[in-house]
Amino acid sequence: MAKLNKKMNNAAANDFSLTDFWxxxxxxxDSQKQLDLVKKILNKETEFVDLIMNPDIKVNEKRNLINNTFKDNVSEPMLKLLKKIFLQHTDVQTVTAVTAIPMDIKAREKLNDTLCxxxxxxxxxxxxxxTSIIGGVLLKVGDKIVDATLRNELKSIGKTLKEVSI
Structure with missing residues (x-):
């Protein structure tokens, strides 16, 4: 549990909003009841904490481990919160998706799953x-940009047409 507390303190210092958590x-x-149960499981399953904090374990494996450990013991919202907490300590990549209109939840989930x-x-x-991108998506991943926007495609077609002599 001390290892978990240390990781949680590091998370608080690194983009983990405690306000959002609370x-x-x-x-x-019944969050208190569920938290007590989670604490009991974590104290009993010390190997779980070691695995979930191990940087060599892939995110999908950690996600499955969290699901298998807690899915029958806590509510879906608590399960999502546990994933948010534990997966915060893995390789996390912030991706900005620039779109002409706000993405609906299904599109966000699909893009998130694909990128993950x-x-x-x-x-x-x-x-x-x-709105200037017209359509498509511009992804900003770290210092890389993936431009799959309609604006970019139109620019590319325009450039090609200018180079073609008739």
């Missing part, structure tokens, strides 16, 4: 809206 926790019915699988990292997806 707000999420407050929204979960491709990058083999937990993804924090931020959606920014820029």
């Amino acid at each position: 707000l999420d926790l407050y929204r979960i019915p 699988e491709k990058l083999n990292k937990e993804i924090i997806l931020i959606n920014e809206v820029d």
